[in-house]
Amino acid sequence: QxxxxxxxxxxxxxGASVKVSCKASxxxxxxxxxxxxxxxxxxxxxxxxxxxxxxxxxxxxxxxxGRVTMTRDTATSTVYxxxxxxxxxxxxxxxxxxxxxxxxxxxxxxxxxxxPVTVSS
Amino acid sequence: xxxxxxxxxxLAVSLGERATINCKSSHSVLSGSNNKDYLAWYxxxxxxxxxxxxYWASTRESGVPDRFSGSGSGTDFTLTISSLRTEDVAVxxxxxxxxxxxxxxxxxxxxI
Numbered sequence: 001q002x003x004x005x006x007x008x009x010x011x012x013x014x015g016a017s018v019k020v021s022c023k024a025s026x027x028x029x030x031x032x033x034x035x036x037x038x039x040x041x042x043x044x045x046x047x048x049x050x051x052x053x054x055x056x057x058x059x060x061x062x063x064x065x066g067r068v069t070m071t072r073d074t075a076t077s078t079v080y081x082x083x084x085x086x087x088x089x090x091x092x093x094x095x096x097x098x099x100x101x102x103x104x105x106x107x108x109x110x111x112x113x114x115x116p117v118t119v120s121s
Numbered sequence: 122x123x124x125x126x127x128x129x130x131x132l133a134v135s136l137g138e139r140a141t142i143n144c145k146s147s148h149s150v151l152s153g154s155n156n157k158d159y160l161a162w163y164x165x166x167x168x169x170x171x172x173x174x175x176y177w178a179s180t181r182e183s184g185v186p187d188r189f190s191g192s193g194s195g196t197d198f199t200l201t202i203s204s205l206r207t208e209d210v211a212v213x214x215x216x217x218x219x220x221x222x223x224x225x226x227x228x229x230x231x232x233i
Contacts, residue, residue: 047223061222107161111170
């Protein structure tokens with residue numbers, strides 16, 4: 001069965017960076033793109049971007065352009081998302097979510113358990 | 122960006138009764154090339170990640186009970202829970218995947 005195992009909780013100072021990982025199993029890693037979605041405390045869902053593990057191509061929400069980088073390691077079936085220049089508004093749970101389908105960006109059919117990130121001085 | 126607006130923000134429904142959630146997009150999410158609506162619904166229970174309920178506006182994900190149904194096209198969509206059960210207490214989100222950035226509605230909280 002599809003499993004997405006994310007890294008644990010992080011606490012960071014404003015201005016620092018954080019790198020969240022998402023290890024996939026139960027399917028062919030390079031056949032499905034991976035979205036990243038975040039959820040601030042008590043708030044809704046916010047799409048951040050998507051990476052195609054096959055070639056490494058990415059698409060980011062304009063809001064995160066230049067501050068977020070998504071990468072992948074095909075040897076370990078892991079995708080990563082780094083957020084730089086953290087501010088308090090980045091405090092959220094970050095989810096990886098598998099894109100249904102091998103070409104194009106579609107809905108997410110499996111989600112990781114979430115990685116809480118707290119930004120506080 | 123396409124703005125997704127859900128209504129109501131919350132609703133309380135008696136057990137066994139129908140729950141109806143609406144979702145309106147600021148731009149049509151109906152593709153002219155394949156005649157499909159790029160609209161999904163998710164359920165999120167407290168402390169858990171979202172789970173997929175419906176995609177292409179009306180296709181139920183495998184394993185989702187048939188009391189959940191989706192309808193609508195273009196800019197107006199509806200999620201219906203035909204007979205509410207205790208385990209359906211959750212927040213429900215619509216999402217458009219017609220274009221990036223993908224966007225979600227603000228969520229609708231369903232309570233008993």
